[in-house]
Amino acid sequence: MERCWNCSATALEESPCTDGAPALSPQFPHRAFWGILSAILLMVVIALSVIGHIGFRQPESQSMLQVVRITVPDQTGTLVNQSALVDKRNDVVTYSVTSNGNHTSTVMFDTKHGLICYKPDNQEICFLRKMERTDYENVHTLLDESKKVNQFWLMGNETQRHTEFLGVLGGSHVDASTLQEPLQTLCLQSSIYWTRRADGPGKQRLVYFCIDICFPSNVCVSVCFYYLPE
Structure with a gap:
């Protein structure tokens, strides 16, 4: 290979021939390497942060919703299964109650x-x-106990049972848009009426339907509805 010698009066320098092309800086590959490495490390840090954030939020959101199962014998001794969806973040409990006719009602x-x-x-x-003091107590019992277990077996001889009669106020139609979530979604396509507690329907009124609801505190309530006179 031909070599070029550049001589000066003060020093003798040896440099490769460039055939007129400008010489590349020996520092360019070094700077490019560290620049690319820094960019890759920055992308890795961002990706790990995003994955960690998603992984942290997902279990948290899932832990706010819990399905609780309650098994209790009815008046004849037959085991009845109920399920309750517990929304701890919004303090909402939604019961799914199946009757003997294989019809499932929702109580929120x-x-x-x-x-x-x-x-x-x-x-x-x-x-x-409207919820009353005993309603809050029963629901809070479920919210508290669901932190420990997700299935309850109630003993028939220890369970307190009583019946509540609610009269349906025919002239109190409610617009679904005035309700807050999640009640609005539940009743969006439904006719909505207010009810009030009553001693009983009386002989002249027929019971419309009944829903049995059981709580982990060994309390079962049979809620029966009937229409009040207009």
């Missing part, structure tokens, strides 16, 4: 807004009632 306890909503199966209708 919204403690944030102090309302109970009853929605019978295969009927586009919802009945509302």
